[in-house]
Amino acid sequence: GGWNSWSAWGDCTKDCGGGLQTRMRSCKPVPNEGLACEGVLEEGRLCNRKACNTNGRYNSRSQSLRSTDNRKREDPDELQHYGYPAPQIGDPAAEEWSPWSVCSTTCGEGWQTRTRFCVSSSYSTQCSGPLREQRQCNNSAVCPVHGTWDEWSPWSLCSSTCGRGYRDRTRTCKPPQFGGNPCEGPEKQTKFCNIALCPGRNMDGNWNEWSSWSSCSASCSNGTQQRTRECNGPSYGGAECQGHWVETRDCFLRQCPVDGKWQAWGVWGSCTATCGGGTQRRDRVCYGPFFGGETCQGPKEEYKQCNDRKCPEPHEICDEESLGPVVWKETPAGDAAAVRCPRNATGLILRRCILDEEGIAYWEPPTYIKCVSIDYRNIQMMTREHLSKAQRGLMGDGLSDVLQNLVEISQDGTSYSGDLLSTMDVLRNMTEIFRRAYHSPTSGDVQNFVQIISNILSEENREKWEEAQLIGPNAKELFRLVEDFIDVIGFRMKDFRDSYQVTDNLVLGIHKLPANAATDITFPMKGWRGMVDWAKNSEDKVTVSKSILSSGLSVSDDSSVFVVGTVLYRNVGNILSLQRNSTVLNSKVISVTVKPFPRSLLTPLEIEFSHLYNGTTNQTCILWDENDGASASASPPGAWSWRGCRTVPLDASRTKCLCDRLSAFAILAQLSPDMNMEKVLVPSVTLIVGCGVSSLTLLLLIIIYVSVWRYIRSERSVILINFCLSIISSNALILIGQTQTRNKVICTLVAAFLHFFFLSSFCWVLTEAWQSYMAVTGRLRNRIIRKRFLCLGWG
Numbered sequence: 001g002g003w004n005s006w007s008a009w010g011d012c013t014k015d016c017g018g019g020l021q022t023r024m025r026s027c028k029p030v031p032n033e034g035l036a037c038e039g040v041l042e043e044g045r046l047c048n049r050k051a052c053n054t055n056g057r058y059n060s061r062s063q064s065l066r067s068t069d070n071r072k073r074e075d076p077d078e079l080q081h082y083g084y085p086a087p088q089i090g091d092p093a094a095e096e097w098s099p100w101s102v103c104s105t106t107c108g109e110g111w112q113t114r115t116r117f118c119v120s121s122s123y124s125t126q127c128s129g130p131l132r133e134q135r136q137c138n139n140s141a142v143c144p145v146h147g148t149w150d151e152w153s154p155w156s157l158c159s160s161t162c163g164r165g166y167r168d169r170t171r172t173c174k175p176p177q178f179g180g181n182p183c184e185g186p187e188k189q190t191k192f193c194n195i196a197l198c199p200g201r202n203m204d205g206n207w208n209e210w211s212s213w214s215s216c217s218a219s220c221s222n223g224t225q226q227r228t229r230e231c232n233g234p235s236y237g238g239a240e241c242q243g244h245w246v247e248t249r250d251c252f253l254r255q256c257p258v259d260g261k262w263q264a265w266g267v268w269g270s271c272t273a274t275c276g277g278g279t280q281r282r283d284r285v286c287y288g289p290f291f292g293g294e295t296c297q298g299p300k301e302e303y304k305q306c307n308d309r310k311c312p313e314p315h316e317i318c319d320e321e322s323l324g325p326v327v328w329k330e331t332p333a334g335d336a337a338a339v340r341c342p343r344n345a346t347g348l349i350l351r352r353c354i355l356d357e358e359g360i361a362y363w364e365p366p367t368y369i370k371c372v373s374i375d376y377r378n379i380q381m382m383t384r385e386h387l388s389k390a391q392r393g394l395m396g397d398g399l400s401d402v403l404q405n406l407v408e409i410s411q412d413g414t415s416y417s418g419d420l421l422s423t424m425d426v427l428r429n430m431t432e433i434f435r436r437a438y439h440s441p442t443s444g445d446v447q448n449f450v451q452i453i454s455n456i457l458s459e460e461n462r463e464k465w466e467e468a469q470l471i472g473p474n475a476k477e478l479f480r481l482v483e484d485f486i487d488v489i490g491f492r493m494k495d496f497r498d499s500y501q502v503t504d505n506l507v508l509g510i511h512k513l514p515a516n517a518a519t520d521i522t523f524p525m526k527g528w529r530g531m532v533d534w535a536k537n538s539e540d541k542v543t544v545s546k547s548i549l550s551s552g553l554s555v556s557d558d559s560s561v562f563v564v565g566t567v568l569y570r571n572v573g574n575i576l577s578l579q580r581n582s583t584v585l586n587s588k589v590i591s592v593t594v595k596p597f598p599r600s601l602l603t604p605l606e607i608e609f610s611h612l613y614n615g616t617t618n619q620t621c622i623l624w625d626e627n628d629g630a631s632a633s634a635s636p637p638g639a640w641s642w643r644g645c646r647t648v649p650l651d652a653s654r655t656k657c658l659c660d661r662l663s664a665f666a667i668l669a670q671l672s673p674d675m676n677m678e679k680v681l682v683p684s685v686t687l688i689v690g691c692g693v694s695s696l697t698l699l700l701l702i703i704i705y706v707s708v709w710r711y712i713r714s715e716r717s718v719i720l721i722n723f724c725l726s727i728i729s730s731n732a733l734i735l736i737g738q739t740q741t742r743n744k745v746i747c748t749l750v751a752a753f754l755h756f757f758f759l760s761s762f763c764w765v766l767t768e769a770w771q772s773y774m775a776v777t778g779r780l781r782n783r784i785i786r787k788r789f790l791c792l793g794w795g
Helices: 058-072 373-392 400-408 415-437 443-456 459-468 475-492 544-549 685-707 717-737 744-777 783-794
Strands: 019-024 044-047 108-115 134-137 166-170 189-192 222-228 246-250 278-283 301-306 319-325 326-328 336-340 346-354 361-363 500-503 506-514 521-525 541-542 561-569 583-584 589-594 604-610 617-625 639-641 647-652 655-657 664-670
Touching: 019 717, 044 744, 278 319, 326 336, 373 400, 373 415, 400 415, 400 443, 415 443, 415 459, 415 475, 443 475, 443 500, 443 506, 475 506, 475 561, 475 589, 521 561, 541 544, 541 561, 561 717, 604 664, 617 647, 617 655, 685 717, 717 744
Parallel strands: none
Antiparallel strands: 019 044, 108 134, 166 189, 222 246, 278 301, 319 326, 336 346, 346 361, 500 506, 506 561, 521 541, 541 604, 561 589, 583 664, 589 664, 604 655, 617 639, 617 664, 647 655
16 A cells, blocks of 8 residues: 655646646555555646736636635545545635544544645735545444354265265354354255166166155144154165155144133222212123133122111201302211312312201311411421432522421411411421431521411410311420431530520520539520510429439440420410310420430429419319320320329419429329309409409599589580590400400400500590680580580590
């Protein structure tokens, strides 16, 4: 191989103004290898650079160059004979190289080329250098290797010493690789040989008679039969028998039998009766049999009993009823009807039909425990997505926004009891997310988490809680949720410090302490910045001794950090319906947790409670025991227990509890027979005596004025009687308001009227001053003035 010599330089493309000359060379092919040349196939150089005159020759030379370029572009066959595309002259500054062409081979080593063109300008042509380049390419695919034969072995000896014989030779195939083709041709060759004639007369071989046909190879469907014959001879160098020694033919006796096969059972049909016992039927189809096969074994139809309960009597069926836009269909007692939740929620509204004591069916109030508002559902789904990412070890953001949205949504109370279930699920998932490295909770996240718990414990949600506790969260789940949250947040706090979260319905404290430098903890801290009035004025408190944190620890113990969580619940006893018929939870609830859990409590916890209700007896300290009631299948594990606490009465309104375990604590009291528990608080004796004496005195004054009215009748007496009435009304409203703090509507009305009567009392005093001024000046002489006094006092 190698390049041939360069050809002579061609004519210049221009006579003046700068033209281009080109020359070429060809590649010498190598037999069985193709081209093996690298380098430039064509090159050019500038020529005739002298300036042109204005006689117009420039245009003709430019046209000549373009004609040359076009000719070269249209005649590529000569160079393609050697594996190269047609050459073209180009200016690398005027036009970029084209992309490299596809490799010339699909596997192994090949060639790639690229080209560029020379763009002629209107004033000169300055193109130099190669217009085409080539490079080797190595395709990643492995080329297939075809199978090849080795050399033939020597011919064997003749198989017969006289007469006709044969000899053979063999060869071995090297197997193909990478998908190559196998060896083509025979592996063995045979030829006849005849060393010498055998003595006697030559006799050719001849065939004997054919044997009988064999039996068919298959007893049914398609088969084959064979028959054979033998060659008699040859002898003394005679010829072999001509033809085949075996013959084959097709045979078919009969079709093979196909047994029947059952298809899948169909669905159960509708019951023949809605009550009193009916039947349902389902059937199946037998596919086959064919050609004498066996039929399907087993029944074609199947029946079962359904709706075997007794049919209800007419009085045991709840009639169809409409409540607003919802229509409840006729339903027998013991069943529940369901309709879709309103448009702003997902799920079903359930309503049970039950029997009263006389056996008459009636509708229970509908329950919305399966209804979840769209906003709550969206937050619940987003939280589950975050938890799924956290469980896979991913990092995420946007969790703080989810908490903030839930705070804003739950601020005004929940719409349905299902919203409470959804919120509890969100908070549990949030706690699991906080355990992982997916999200580092900020102080704002902690505050929002506690605020959400406070929002769902508000009085507005009391009825929803009563409904939700039928299948959902109870005291056990609420206490465990808060305890897990304290555990997670406490150990993720960086420094040894206290964290207080103060809300309208609970106060939560998290204390992170070193075990070797622990101090006594008193909760709540009344002087904490931002402490709400109900907690600041409360006499409830708990003291956690430092000996609890160091009990059972050695100096080298790795558990050198403790997290103490304390929670004061304002109204969890009322929300979760912890009172019973004869007993009542007579205090707020205080929860204490320590992590890691101490081995023992050498010093008992001291919890002081102030009583909520007057007139109760038998004050008993109780704690929440999760192990109590675990064997009862009808109730969830956990119950209030008096075991582990000792009651120490302090005075008529306070009780101290000394407890030897960590849990949630409260005071349980016995109700008086005539005590009305619908009232949150009975007015104090001082308030009753004060308001009563004031009202009786004012009433006595009115009676005296009325009895001698004809003698003292005047505008001033009218003003005084109205002033007394406004004060008496104010005292009555104060006593009523103290007993109706749970009812939001009544409480609002009492507050409004109380403001009105207090303002009226002030206005009547002002009216008295005006009347005195008018009397002194002598202008009090007509009835119009008296009407103005009444308008001013009550208006």
